[in-house]
Amino acid sequence: MSTATPNLVELRDLRVAFDGVQVLHGIDLDIAHGEAVGLVGESGCGKSVTWLAALGLLPGKASVTGSVRLEGKELSGAPRSALETVRGKRIAMIFQDPSSSLNPVLRIGRQLTEALAIHRGLSGEAGKAEALRLMDLVGIPDPRNRFGQYAHEFSGGQCQRLMIAMALAGEPDLLIADEPTTALDATIQAQILDLLVQLRSETGMALVFISHDLGAVSQVCDRVCVMYAGRIVEQGTVDQLFSEPRHPYTRGLFDAIPRLDGPRQRLVPIPGTVPNPKELPIGCSFSPRCAHATRFCQTNQPRLLHQPDGRSLACVNPIEALQAGVQQAKILEETMQ
Amino acid sequence: MNPLIEARNLVRIYEVRKGPFSRPQPVRAVDDISLSVMPGETLGIVGESGSGKSTLGRMLLGIDPAQGGEILFEGHPMPPLRSAEWRALRARIQLVYQDPLAALDRRLTISAQIGEPLDIHQTGGKEERIARVRELMDVVGLRTDQAGRYPHELSGGQRQRAVIARALAARPSLLVCDEPVSALDVSIQAQVVNMLRDLQEQNGIAMVFISHDLKVVRNIADRVAVMYLGKIVEEGSADTIFHSPRHPYTQALVSSMPIPGKRLQSRVILQGEPPNPAARPSGCAFHPRCPLATDVCRRKTPDLRPVGADRTAACHLVTAGTAMAA
Numbered sequence: 001m002s003t004a005t006p007n008l009v010e011l012r013d014l015r016v017a018f019d020g021v022q023v024l025h026g027i028d029l030d031i032a033h034g035e036a037v038g039l040v041g042e043s044g045c046g047k048s049v050t051w052l053a054a055l056g057l058l059p060g061k062a063s064v065t066g067s068v069r070l071e072g073k074e075l076s077g078a079p080r081s082a083l084e085t086v087r088g089k090r091i092a093m094i095f096q097d098p099s100s101s102l103n104p105v106l107r108i109g110r111q112l113t114e115a116l117a118i119h120r121g122l123s124g125e126a127g128k129a130e131a132l133r134l135m136d137l138v139g140i141p142d143p144r145n146r147f148g149q150y151a152h153e154f155s156g157g158q159c160q161r162l163m164i165a166m167a168l169a170g171e172p173d174l175l176i177a178d179e180p181t182t183a184l185d186a187t188i189q190a191q192i193l194d195l196l197v198q199l200r201s202e203t204g205m206a207l208v209f210i211s212h213d214l215g216a217v218s219q220v221c222d223r224v225c226v227m228y229a230g231r232i233v234e235q236g237t238v239d240q241l242f243s244e245p246r247h248p249y250t251r252g253l254f255d256a257i258p259r260l261d262g263p264r265q266r267l268v269p270i271p272g273t274v275p276n277p278k279e280l281p282i283g284c285s286f287s288p289r290c291a292h293a294t295r296f297c298q299t300n301q302p303r304l305l306h307q308p309d310g311r312s313l314a315c316v317n318p319i320e321a322l323q324a325g326v327q328q329a330k331i332l333e334e335t336m337q
Numbered sequence: 338m339n340p341l342i343e344a345r346n347l348v349r350i351y352e353v354r355k356g357p358f359s360r361p362q363p364v365r366a367v368d369d370i371s372l373s374v375m376p377g378e379t380l381g382i383v384g385e386s387g388s389g390k391s392t393l394g395r396m397l398l399g400i401d402p403a404q405g406g407e408i409l410f411e412g413h414p415m416p417p418l419r420s421a422e423w424r425a426l427r428a429r430i431q432l433v434y435q436d437p438l439a440a441l442d443r444r445l446t447i448s449a450q451i452g453e454p455l456d457i458h459q460t461g462g463k464e465e466r467i468a469r470v471r472e473l474m475d476v477v478g479l480r481t482d483q484a485g486r487y488p489h490e491l492s493g494g495q496r497q498r499a500v501i502a503r504a505l506a507a508r509p510s511l512l513v514c515d516e517p518v519s520a521l522d523v524s525i526q527a528q529v530v531n532m533l534r535d536l537q538e539q540n541g542i543a544m545v546f547i548s549h550d551l552k553v554v555r556n557i558a559d560r561v562a563v564m565y566l567g568k569i570v571e572e573g574s575a576d577t578i579f580h581s582p583r584h585p586y587t588q589a590l591v592s593s594m595p596i597p598g599k600r601l602q603s604r605v606i607l608q609g610e611p612p613n614p615a616a617r618p619s620g621c622a623f624h625p626r627c628p629l630a631t632d633v634c635r636r637k638t639p640d641l642r643p644v645g646a647d648r649t650a651a652c653h654l655v656t657a658g659t660a661m662a663a
Contacts, residue, residue: 042522042525043522157610185385185611186551187589187590188385190593190607193595194606213595215596215597217597218597219595242597252524253524254597256526256527258527258550258552258556259555260555260591260596264555264556264557264575266531267556269524269527270524270527273494273495274492
């Protein structure tokens with residue numbers, strides 16, 4: 001922890017293009033030690049691609065530029081051998097569909113001990129003991145008897161628990177959870193969210209929680225980044241964003257979630273659809289769907305700027321803040337053009 | 338008013354083999370379910386995967402035959418599968434699936450697919466059919482210039498609109514929607530849910546809305562039935578079910594829905610997982626996960642009985658009038 005930078009991971013101007021089509025337009029994001037950050041947005045906004053690119057997991061046809069630093073050490077363009085000391089060990093990742101991430105023809109115990117042998121050098125009885133401890137930690141009942149079972153003998157929720165156990169095998173500093181509860185039933189989803197919160201407090205690891213479910217994000221995260229069409233459009237603490245969203249997209253996203261409390265209501269959709277990455281508007285990508293958009297928005301790309309209250313916002317005509325000094329960003333933006 | 342569709346004591350048993358040589362085991366996917374839907378009403382069916390909610394939906398259309406019980410449509414028994422009467426009746430009951438890409442034919446333009454029910458049920462002349470397809474596309478919010486598009490050229494939300502337009506083509510009186518918005522993003526989901534509600538108000542269509550998403554069901558359904566392992570465990574108006582759930586399972590389900598902007602706190606987090614339908618627990622199927630289970634729950638299966646005005650629950654511990662501590 002005694003490194004020059006207080007941040008564990010720093011992404012700077014991360015850009016990704018597939019076959020010449022830009023899908024990620026310069027992501028700047030810092031993850032502090034032990035912090036839980038949520039990445040939210042609709043499908044295709046680049047929330048998963050950001051982290052696949054950062055870990056060098058995208059296919060060869062993707063062109064990735066920008067900087068990814070882990071405790072000051074550059075990962076972007078690093079050789080495979082260097083990346084392999086990071087992936088799984090320092091930064092682990094779990095995905096939406098646990099049953100397709102597990103090997104169907106290997107016993108669960110073998111898959112767990114394999115991860116332990118690679119990342120921690122544990123073998124034989126020591127490896128098995130640690131694997132059983134991890135299974136117990138993530139809440140698999142009767143780990144000793146289930147050690148020799150195959151993935152299909154576990155339920156979806158248990159497979160996700162096993163994936164988490166495997167991710168924890170390297171004692172990572174950062175766990176990236178990509179839609180970890182989307183495929184699970186409501187009551188099981190609640191269990192997994194609970195487990196992630198508990199594990200973070202026990203191990204002190206940082207967590208990046210990628211989800212389209214704002215409810216799930218607000219339960220496990222301190223800070224949230226809202227992404228739209230390959231850019232971060234607003235960033236702030238959970239309380240800030242949920243009590244007072246400033247970007248019209250953030251606001252629209254919150255309003256679109258059906259409410260469980262209160263009477264039956266008409267839902268408030270965002271008009272239109274997410275733009276095709278091949279045909280992005282010239283100005284702000286959200287401007288065609290935005291009620292606040294002006295002519296200026298249609299021609300100028302807003303930058304992500306720090307706000308006096310600590311959040312960042314990429315909007316020229318944001319929703320009015322309650323506090324004073326809100327016009328600052330707008331004026332700053334205009335002077336920069 | 339008489340119910341549009343009524344199901345009485347429906348039973349659906351699947352035979353499941355554990356291995357290639359093992360003896361098939363009966364699995365009661367739908368176990369003695371009775372329900373009714375009034376014309377123009379929306380019944381929401383919620384439950385976790387494996388609770389039998391999709392099977393129930395297919396049974397209401399008659400495409401999954403019942404091993405027991407009966408279905409009455411406008412007071413008449415459902416004609417046998419694939420008979421001419423059944424085919425004629427199918428114009429009145431339509432199904433909307435979760436995955437619009439799988440429900441659409443990739444090699445036909447969407448206007449051809451929306452018009453297909455009109456051809457099948459021989460509605461109107463050629464000119465009339467073309468006009469009706471245009472009208473339907475307009476109703477569901479598709480532009481006329483999209484008529485010649487193929488499914489892969491449309492977004493997920495647009496595809497689901499095309500599927501709904503096709504379902505509406507034959508002017509059905511009942512729409513069975515099986516997770517119609519689960520594959521869509523929230524902003525698009527809200528568009529489709531609003532559209533379904535508008536259509537219902539304008540045309541008086543009744544709906545059976547099957548979903549695992551309580552938040553969506555809350556905002557579309559008049560009445561809600563909660564399913565657990567093939568049985569309805571609680572039924573009532575959407576307002577009462579979500580405001581004051583009585584069955585411990587419904588309470589846990591409502592409490593497990595994360596609320597945006599709120600941290601994890603004082604939620605009822607159920608232990609364990611939904612049991613395998615092939616190895617159904619004795620007594621009340623929910624008892625191994627129920628925080629309140631007593632001896633009687635392990636021995637005796639509770640019946641669905643009235644527990645207040647216009648609501649029923651299947652729990653030994655819920656009695657009419659007594660509010661249970663959550």
